Amino acid sequence: MSSVVIAQNVSKAFGSTKAVDNVSFTIEKGRITGLIGPNGAGKTTLLKAVLGLTDCQGSLTVLGLDPFRQRKELMRNICFIADVAVLPRWIRVSQMLDFVEAVHPNFSRKKAEELLSETKVRATAKVRELSKGMVTQLHLSIITAINAKLLILDEPTLGLDIIFRKEFYGNLLNDYFDGERTIVITTHQVEEIENLLTDVMFINDGRIVLNASMDALPEQFAELMTSGENADEARKLGPIFEREVFGKNVLTFDGVNREKLSPFGEVRTPDVADLFVAKVKGVA
């Protein structure tokens, strides 16, 4: 009941390439899940399937609906930003609000106007006259003013400067997230959203290589910083990935007790970006 997305054996192929290959997962209500993967890993395809923008094989249920066949019903309770600057360039801000107000039963124009009044976006401006950052502010204001159960952000801050990105995620947490709503985010800048997430899902070559809650990561994964003979000894414990930092060897372990590792050097929890590289590039 509290599962927002339930995917069972979901696949999607374009010709002979499988963009999404037999993927199964659930996303629970109230979670902020980071969907992380390299370019072409199948993130966007998977999100499109969840949004009902593309058909797929397997069983996919979003908010209890079949996304492809019940897209209209679904869109009352889902918001998404697919990419920045996809708003129609010819429309005026006020027209945009008029339109969303007319077609969206869960949209609060008052809230959108409140949010916009804190920005430089004027109601009479056309989207083409706004900077990229302002377009994103407009889009985010509209989305935030929609009382949706699931928010999907696909590279929402691509091409924006760092100040804006920080603000974006700050606003997302303060204005949007209330524990009832569920958010799925993809981004290349993992380190910026790491503190936000409650769950991470790694996807590579259309397959999910890791699906874990952030709280569970320290229990499962450890990173050992070591060198020389200690490194050789530690390698016998079966690291999933190894890299070199300032002449030291950093070994990433999956499911190896930290007490076994600590004699060989400094042990800590890998950050999401490093863990991602380890899971994708390392031999699992």
Added chain:
Amino acid sequence: MIGNQVALVRRELWEHRSLYVVPAVLGLVLVMGAVTGQVTISGFGTHVDMALLGATNIGVNERGAGLSLLLAAFAGLFVIAMWILTVFYSLDSLYAERKDKSILFWRSMPVTDAETVVSKLLTALVVIPIVTLAFIALTELLVLLVTSIWVGLRGADAWHLIWAAVPLVDNWSATLLVVLAVSLWLAPFVGWFLLVSAYTKRSPLLMAVLPIILLPMLERIIFGSNLLSEAIYSRTSSIPIFKGYDGLELFDNHSLLEAAKEGISLVSLLDIGKFLSSPGLWVGLVVCGLFTTAAMYVRRFRDES
């Protein structure tokens, strides 16, 4: 459903400003023509100056006929402009949103693809004709007003000579029926344009026109028949709405003037029953429906990456 249609059609008018800017400019040009005396009533076979309209030896029927012909000529200009606008509008309607990548935003709203495509069809077949009619009526009123001032300045009684003689309501009713009928009659083309607009990756105009030219040629080469070219030609050259005429020759041989001189209303020249019972209309609407449905499926199933 209906609320969504209103919002969607309004959206179309926001995006495609040319739908009212073009008729507004055309109307403005005609009104300016009247102000500068360029537009005169030329329906009497000879070029007639405004002053002649005041001549008392022309009867009320002839004055009405002359004015009707002038207004019909105005309406004709607007209908030509309307069709050019409709072609470009329908070719652009499902192409622009993909080209500027805003389609994902539109599809993030709780609106089905079918509703969106229907709103574009409605805009092309109903909204554009009604907008056109509104500009025709406004232009005609302004031109008649300007003409009244001309006539008045020459000491004649404009109310009696113009406003009492011109059958405005009859003209407008006939114009409304004709613009709607033309739209419905040419609906299969609109359906085809919508499909091309939803499907093509580039140059919708070329992609829409090429098959219309090439397929009849292929038919002739392969089967030696002319069914397609006849179907296309007969549809663009005639419309079964005028009483006693198959096509537009009503306007060619002064029949309209003759009819108007006898005080016959323009509406009575139209045969709505014949139009509505003509198989060509319904075949065309079915073809339009098939193309439109295909456009809905293309919008729904196409993966924009």
